[in-house]
Amino acid sequence: MNDTTHPSAPDNSRAVADFSTQLLAATEPAPEHLRLLHQRLENSADAAGILDIAYTTIDSPVGPLLLAATEKGLLRVAFEVEDHDTVLEKLQSKVSPRILRAPRRLDIAAREIDDYFARRRTAFDLPLDYSLSRGFRGIVQRHLPEIAYGSTQSYKEVAELVGNPHAVRAVGTACATNPLPIVVPCHRVLRTDGTLGGYVGGLEAKTALLTLESVA
Amino acid sequence: MEMKPPFETIVTEHAAMVLRVCRAVLGPHTDADDAWSETFLAALRAYPELPASANVEAWLVTIAHRKAIDVTRARQRHAIPTDTVPERPSTIGNPGSADHDLWNTVKALPTKQRQAVAYHYLGGLPYQEIAEILGGTTDAARRAAADGIKNLRTTLRHPVKEAKE
Structure with missing residues (x-):
């Protein structure tokens, strides 16, 4: 409004703004x-x-x-x-x-x-x-596909099978951080007492996968 | 540390802007599609080195500017009389006629005006960035865009119609 160098600037800049909006819409x-x-x-x-x-x-x-x-x-x-x-x-x-x-x-x-x-x-x-999959987690995750469809292992068994029987908790971590769930079957690993343990996709998903495989 | 988004986000957010810019500079044909493709391919290649704080729009428009020049040069090389390759129709999308009038009017602008209009009004770049791309001063870029818009408005007496692609 106070732009003295361009007396018609307010009107003009309004019109240019309208025009450029139309331009964007049309293009x-x-x-x-x-x-x-x-x-x-x-x-x-x-x-x-x-x-x-x-x-x-x-x-x-x-x-x-x-x-x-x-x-x-x-x-x-x-x-x-x-x-x-x-x-x-x-x-x-x-x-x-x-x-x-x-x-x-x-x-x-x-x-x-x-x-x-x-x-x-x-x-x-x-x-x-x-x-x-780095380090020990990688070792565990590479072992998981050996657990056959429809069967399960406990975290303890997996720890023994990968040659580190005391690393039960680390096996749990490896399963929880599996970057390839479903394809690398960490859902087939359960607690020793048969309860589910955890799952990256939630326990409902773990149950669904185990159910799917059990009725095969 | 500031996180860079996956490149897919860059494409999703800026695909339309880059295509508008390429069409404004080259016309709404396969040349613009080629420039768009070359721009995003080059951007994907260079993306790991782009600082997280960079102005992505300015970066993309700068690449598009260079790729549009490449496409123009390639077209000129192919335009020699012995070349029998016919002008290719657009393989994807068919710009409607109202759209065509607009693009033709844009195309008729002097190069600097066309680029300044494209980069400011379609690319959303500030004049300072445009001056860096085109060379010359910020004021010159501002004047070129203003003159370009003035010329467009004069030529397109009726309001810009919606594109009917």
Whole structure:
């Protein structure tokens, strides 16, 4: 209003602001166009070898699951209770920020998980990336797939089987921090007295998985 | 320490802005799609090195500016008479006609004005950042954007219509 250098400035700047709002509205890209551009980016990033982490979300009887994979293999399976955004933020700081929603790399994992829940599959056969499993936890997590479908072991038994019989509590921690639940079956590890112990996806999910396997 | 979001967040938040900028500079065709793709591919490649405190919009518009120049040069190289490659129709999306009038009007602006309008009014960048991208002073960038908007408003006498893509 007090701009003496541009006497018509108030009116003019108002009109320019209106015009630029119209300009933005008129140039809003169609969502479908952006979706196709995104898909093109997924493909070219993968081809260029710079898609460090691809992820997708799938529906399952135990709620939506986040699946994330590197070029090496499946890196992370996460339940909704873990909060998918938080999981992705951790992946960006621990592994790489080059992360895109790019479902194609997860096609096989998604299909195998579907088959598992449909009782068409009792073991997973896909490359896993164990980079998030360090040290003793990693040793325990690599042992877990040896526990057969429909059977269980106690935390104590697992500790003995990995050659560290006194590390019962550490086995519990390893199961609780399993980055690949369902696929790496930490749900098959129970307390010695047969009670559930804990589970990264919540006890309801653990019960659901054990029930699914027991009626196979 | 400030956390950087996963790159997917960058794409989700800025995809539309970068496409507007590419279309304003290159027209609403496959050239703009190519520049968009090259921009985000280059951004993804460089993302691990981007400081968490960086201005992401300015970073993306700077890359888009360079990629638009690359695409323009590639088009000029391909425009030699012996080249029989026909102009490709847009493979994705078909800009409507009202939309087309607008883009054509933008396209008719002098280069500096077009860029300044794109980067300020569509990219949301302050004039200081635009001056760094285009060279020259902040005032010159402000004048170029003001002149560009004035020219657009004069040409588009009727109000801007909604795009019907």
